Amino acid sequence: MRISRYREKSAVTTARKNRLEIIAAQLSRREMVKFGLIGASGYLVSKHGLSHWASGGLPVGCDSRTPGGAVDFTSQAAKGRGGNMASPPTRAFIEPLPIPAVRRPVSILTGPAPTIAPNTAAGEGRTRAHQAFTKYPAKFPFAPAVKFETHQRPGQMSMSPDLPLQPIWGHDGVWPAPTYHARYGEQILVRNFNQLPAPDQNGGFGIPEVSTHLHNLHSPSESDGFPCDFFGRGQFYDHHYTNVLAGFASTHPPDGDINEALGTLWYHDHRVDFTAQNVYKGLAGFYLLYNQLDTGNELTGFRLPGVPGSDFYAPIQFDVPLMIADRIFDPSTGLLFFDLFNLDGILGDKFLVNGKIQPFFEVEPRRYRFRVLNSGPSRWYQVFLTDKGTNTQIPFWLISNDGNLLPKPLSVNSITMGVAERDDIIIDFRPFAGKTLYFENRLEQLDGRGPTGNTLAAGAGDFIMQFRVKGTVSVADGSADPASQRFYTLPDKTAAPRMTRTLQFQRGNGQWQINGRLMDADCSTIRFRVQQNSTEQWILQNNSGGWMHPIHIHVEEFQILSRNGVAPGPSEVSRKDVSPLHHSETVRLFFRFRDWEGRYPLHCHNVVHEDHAMMLRWEIDQTGDTVPVP
Amino acid sequence: MPTSSDPSPPKSWANTSARDLIHRRYFPDVMLTTHDGKRVRLFEDLIFDKIVVINFFYATCEGICVPITANLVKVQGLLRDRVGRDIFMYSFTLKPRLDSPAVLKEYATRFQTGPGWSFVTGDPDDLELVRRRMGFVDPDPKRDADKLNHTGMVRYGNEPLQLWSACPGMSRPDSIAKSILAVDFANR
Numbered sequence: 001m002r003i004s005r006y007r008e009k010s011a012v013t014t015a016r017k018n019r020l021e022i023i024a025a026q027l028s029r030r031e032m033v034k035f036g037l038i039g040a041s042g043y044l045v046s047k048h049g050l051s052h053w054a055s056g057g058l059p060v061g062c063d064s065r066t067p068g069g070a071v072d073f074t075s076q077a078a079k080g081r082g083g084n085m086a087s088p089p090t091r092a093f094i095e096p097l098p099i100p101a102v103r104r105p106v107s108i109l110t111g112p113a114p115t116i117a118p119n120t121a122a123g124e125g126r127t128r129a130h131q132a133f134t135k136y137p138a139k140f141p142f143a144p145a146v147k148f149e150t151h152q153r154p155g156q157m158s159m160s161p162d163l164p165l166q167p168i169w170g171h172d173g174v175w176p177a178p179t180y181h182a183r184y185g186e187q188i189l190v191r192n193f194n195q196l197p198a199p200d201q202n203g204g205f206g207i208p209e210v211s212t213h214l215h216n217l218h219s220p221s222e223s224d225g226f227p228c229d230f231f232g233r234g235q236f237y238d239h240h241y242t243n244v245l246a247g248f249a250s251t252h253p254p255d256g257d258i259n260e261a262l263g264t265l266w267y268h269d270h271r272v273d274f275t276a277q278n279v280y281k282g283l284a285g286f287y288l289l290y291n292q293l294d295t296g297n298e299l300t301g302f303r304l305p306g307v308p309g310s311d312f313y314a315p316i317q318f319d320v321p322l323m324i325a326d327r328i329f330d331p332s333t334g335l336l337f338f339d340l341f342n343l344d345g346i347l348g349d350k351f352l353v354n355g356k357i358q359p360f361f362e363v364e365p366r367r368y369r370f371r372v373l374n375s376g377p378s379r380w381y382q383v384f385l386t387d388k389g390t391n392t393q394i395p396f397w398l399i400s401n402d403g404n405l406l407p408k409p410l411s412v413n414s415i416t417m418g419v420a421e422r423d424d425i426i427i428d429f430r431p432f433a434g435k436t437l438y439f440e441n442r443l444e445q446l447d448g449r450g451p452t453g454n455t456l457a458a459g460a461g462d463f464i465m466q467f468r469v470k471g472t473v474s475v476a477d478g479s480a481d482p483a484s485q486r487f488y489t490l491p492d493k494t495a496a497p498r499m500t501r502t503l504q505f506q507r508g509n510g511q512w513q514i515n516g517r518l519m520d521a522d523c524s525t526i527r528f529r530v531q532q533n534s535t536e537q538w539i540l541q542n543n544s545g546g547w548m549h550p551i552h553i554h555v556e557e558f559q560i561l562s563r564n565g566v567a568p569g570p571s572e573v574s575r576k577d578v579s580p581l582h583h584s585e586t587v588r589l590f591f592r593f594r595d596w597e598g599r600y601p602l603h604c605h606n607v608v609h610e611d612h613a614m615m616l617r618w619e620i621d622q623t624g625d626t627v628p629v630p
Numbered sequence: 631m632p633t634s635s636d637p638s639p640p641k642s643w644a645n646t647s648a649r650d651l652i653h654r655r656y657f658p659d660v661m662l663t664t665h666d667g668k669r670v671r672l673f674e675d676l677i678f679d680k681i682v683v684i685n686f687f688y689a690t691c692e693g694i695c696v697p698i699t700a701n702l703v704k705v706q707g708l709l710r711d712r713v714g715r716d717i718f719m720y721s722f723t724l725k726p727r728l729d730s731p732a733v734l735k736e737y738a739t740r741f742q743t744g745p746g747w748s749f750v751t752g753d754p755d756d757l758e759l760v761r762r763r764m765g766f767v768d769p770d771p772k773r774d775a776d777k778l779n780h781t782g783m784v785r786y787g788n789e790p791l792q793l794w795s796a797c798p799g800m801s802r803p804d805s806i807a808k809s810i811l812a813v814d815f816a817n818r
Contacts, residue, residue: 164643199791199815204648207793207813273795273809330651332644340794341656341765343783447769509694510768510781511798518798520805521812546770612783613798 085337087329087350090162092358093466100285100321100354103178104313105146109191114143114238125194125231128222130240131596132187136249140242144189148180152210152283153195159327160350160357164334167203168282169196175355176323177267177285181312182243184261184291190239194231205338206274206281208233213270214287215420216262216403216557216577218246221598224554227272227615228523243289246556250533250594259488260575262289262557264321264371264403264422272523276346276377276607280338284375286321293487294405298367302487303480304399305369305426317475320361321371324464325352326379343510345378345448345608351441351464360466365433366477367426371403376419378606380451380548380580382443384414384458385427385467387435391459394437397482400424401574404557407490409482410570416443418550418580420605426482432469439465448608450548450583490573493559493590498534502629503602505551505581505614507544512604512614515629519613523601527616530593531624537561538589542581549581549609554600555620558589578605593620648792653677658759662722662752665734672760676748677789681717681814684785685799686766688725689737694782697800699741702784704803706744709810714746717810722760724777726751788813 112119116133118126133142155173156165171177182188196208209232213225222229223239231237245256269275269283288296295301296308296316306319326348330337339346350357374381385394397409403422415423429437442461444454506513517527530536538558540551557577560568564586567573579587603615618630646654657673670676685702687695699721706713713719723729729737734749743749751757761767766781768774786809787794793813797806811818 199788199793200649202648202792204652204792205794273797273812333646333651334643339765340652340787341763341785341796343765343781343796344769449769508782509779509800510783511800513798518801520802521797521809522805524805612796613801 085328085339086331087327087337087348088163088331088334090160090350090357092463093360095161095356095359097320097322097359097361097465098354098356099315100176100179100323101174102313102315103148103150103180105148105188107147109147109149109189110193111191111236114147114189114191116142119238123235125229125235125237126222127229128598130222130238131220131598132240132242139244139248139254140187140240144187144240146186146188147191148188149191149193150177151193151195152212154197154201155282157355159352159355163329163357166336168336169206169278170282171285175282175284176321177283179285179315179321180267180287181296182241182287182289184243184245184289185255186243188241188243190241192237192239194233194235194237196233198233202281203335205277205340207271207278209271209274210278210283211270211272212237212239212267212283213554214239214241214265214267215552216265217241217287217289218244218262218555218595220596221555221600224598224600225267225270226523226599227270227275227601227603230271244595246592247594251592257491258291258293259491261291261294261488262404263294263400264288264373264424266323266373266375266420266422268375273521273611276611277338277340279375279607280327280336280346280377284323286323286371286373288321288371298477298479302405302485303478305367305477305479307475307478318366318479319369319371321373322353322465323355323373323375324381324383325375326350326377327352342448342608343612345606347379347445347448351462353439353465358463358465360468362468362470363429364470364473364475365430366473366475367428367430367479367482369399369424369426371422371424372415372417373422374417374419376605376607378419378448378608380416380418380443380445380550381441382414382416382451382455383464384440384442384461386438386440386458386463387432388438388459388463389435391457393458394432396428397426398423398571399426399482399487401571402557402576402578404575405487406571406574407488408486411483412571414442418548418578418605419607420550420552421578421580426479427467429467429469430477433471435469437467437469438463439467448606449546490559490575491592493561495535495592497537497590498531499624499626500537500539500628501528502539502541503616504541504543505549505604507547512544512609512612514614514616517616519615521613523599523617525617526599526619528627528630529619529621529623529625530591532597532620532622533594534624535590535592538591540579540581540587540589542583542585546583548583549604549606549614550578551581551602552578552605553602555596556591556593558591561588561590563587597621649790652789652792652794656763656765658756658763660752660756660760662750662756662760663731665731665738665749665751667731670748670750676718676720676750679790681788681810682786683717683719683810684722684764684787685720685783686722686724686761686780688723688777689729689733690725691777691780693778694780694800698782698784701799701803701806702747703741703743705806705810706747708803708807713744717746717814719747720750721747722750722757724757724761724780726754726757786810786813788815791815
């Protein structure tokens with residue numbers, strides 16, 4: 001398989017060379033076609049069938065060099081498994097894993113004092129009043145004492161020493177954006193400035209209008225980052241993040257249900273039709289939410305790995321967020337390449353963690369908590385912990401699904417993630433002192449439709465990140481043994497639903513549809529209305545024929561009742577906000593809607609699908625509707 | 631530590647502008663013919679320095695082409711005299727062997743399209759190249775070969791500002807018009 005791919009690739013390179021020679025001989029394209037020198041796809045006629053390479057519609061054969069050496073860490077994608085343009089070669093595991101900085105509160109906000117109503121006159125892009133301060137003033141005194149500000153602006157960063165500095169857009173000019181540390185019971189206000197450059201300064205992709213979504217926070221609608229709530233250059237937007245447990249005003253007064261606690265969240269741009277470009281450009285970061293049980297300190301509460309310093313707004317040792325991303329770099333300029341005309345899903349041939357291509361991370365022989373995020377744009381992962389020397393897989397502990405702690409840790413050999421899913425895991429490096437281990441993605445995927453279904457053999461996948469296990473520990477491991485841990489109890493999901501709704505995801509003539517209908521670019525159509533303080537079941541059906549979709553639903557996470565009528569596996573006995581929708585699958589979800597009202601989207605989180613209208617708007621209000629097939 | 635050997639990256643990276651890269655990647659240098667019989671260069675004459683709206687169709691298509699063309703007529707109406715001034719609409723044929731300029735002219739007349747909207751044909755190899763480069767392709771080769779199943783997506787973009795996206799051709803005309811105007815940054 002691999003050899004034939006090499007041959008195919010070298011045929012492309014040869015064809016391109018020949019073509020360049022013919023061009024140098026000053027034959028026109030027309031003459032080349034006339035003389036039978038060029039085929040329909042625009043490349044020299046080849047016996048090897050170049051359609052695979054041409055299907056992305058891109059010039060190919062740009063650079064087929066493969067790094068040599070005893071150990072081959074070249075991306076599988078670069079060998080022809082999914083990339084439609086080959087990035088330039090880069091060395092692996094020569095730079096350390098960056099740890100994103102933690103954002104620090106400000107004492108005084110830049111600009112006017114916050115207001116409950118949008119401060120349009122002062123340049124605020126918000127269109128609706130903050131609902132929490134007026135609906136629940138005792139719970140949310142105005143204004144929040146803890147305030148942050150973030151400035152979305154251009155920046156430059158190195159993703160590899162073998163590539164030029166990359167122009168990006170980032171919160172405070174960095175990618176990953178600074179991490180928020182937040183606590184339940186402490187509301188915060190984030191003033192979000194759009195200081196992005198004019199569009200002709202976008203480096204070829206990205207629109208300088210933003211709507212920042214805090215993924216999985218139970219946010220009031222006006223602070224959620226709704227796709228059409230975007231605001232322009234020079235404007236700001238105040239987000240009110242309430243950090244309150246679900247049910248505080250209904251089923252579990254006054255503080256909400258601890259069993260609904262969220263943990264690993266992330267924030268990213270959500271501008272309608274341009275989300276993929278803007279997030280690819282760097283507008284994404286983590287938001288970690290702690291509480292009295294998930295404390296960030298391994299000596300208290302659930303005793304999950306983590307040794308905090310005296311400063312809450314600093315990275316916690318041994319509690320490490322990992323933002324996985326795949327990207328393509330233009331082989332001529334060495335710069336980030338975004339395939340503007342791709343409609344299916346963009347697969348990168350370079351794998352980055354926290355903004356670095358294939359970094360290494362020096363770890364101590366003790367337990368670590370990793371918060372693994374698939375930040376997209378489109379790829380599915382199955383990540384193993386591989387001992388490269390023996391090509392064996394090492395089990396580890398899965399403790400969350402979508403960042404929400406499971407009832408108890410599960411021993412797993414791998415984690416499988418669609419775009420936007422978060423898995424918290426615990427790896428105990430103690431038995432591996434002095435060894436080198438790898439995160440390896442062994443899920444084969446050739447195009448945006450989804451993985452092929454093949455899991456590659458250990459050692460044959462893509463090595464995303466290297467762990468170098470030191471010989472000694474600097475801080476004794478005070479964390480609890482996952483084998484004996486218990487976390488939250490799952491909330492009841494047996495309540496009879498007020499409504500059962502069916503949502504069929506279809507594709508007709510290349511257009512995504514939900515129940516046969518299309519999304520409007522201005523998000524104006526409300527497809528259904530949920531009654532506040534009710535329960536519902538939603539049936540998601542994949543009728544799109546050969547495509548897989550990670551479906552994300554804002555504001556309330558759900559529990560999966562069944563996949564094709566069968567109870568989900570243990571890792572999905574959990575609270576989630578992204579449901580992978582596999583081929584021809586029917587998934588039944590349980591929801592309980594409580595605290596907030598307003599507009600929210602439901603969409604595919606393959607952001608290329610999302611930007612091509614695989615989305616709908618729904619709402620929560622006092623009355624709700626009774627439309628079973630909205 | 632195992633690391634790959636030195637990849638010896640190029641000594642200097644090309645300093646091509648993003649705008650030029652987009653031109654080279656997506657708009658091959660081909661000559662095409664409009665329904666008015668005008669010979670045009672794809673990039674220089676149709677795309678350069680314009681806001682453009684692009685779809686693929688064929689004149690005898692009895693599937694989605696009809697509703698999409700009808701939809702785009704409404705879009706053209708909503709965009710009024712902007713079309714032909716700084717916004718241009720292009721419908722490229724998927725069947726250039728059948729769709730001569732005269733056939734396209736008849737099609738345009740039938741739908742009463744206004745100025746600034748060209749129906750484009752040309753050498754079949756050229757149009758196939760254009761279709762692939764512009765991404766009007768289904769990843770499933772069988773589906774891709776089935777013209778009845780061709781994509782109904784409409785691509786829109788602002789060439790000088792490097793803003794490109796696409797929307798379903800069968801969405802509401804006002805929604806399509808709004809998408810197009812969203813990349814018209816200079817006039818917002």
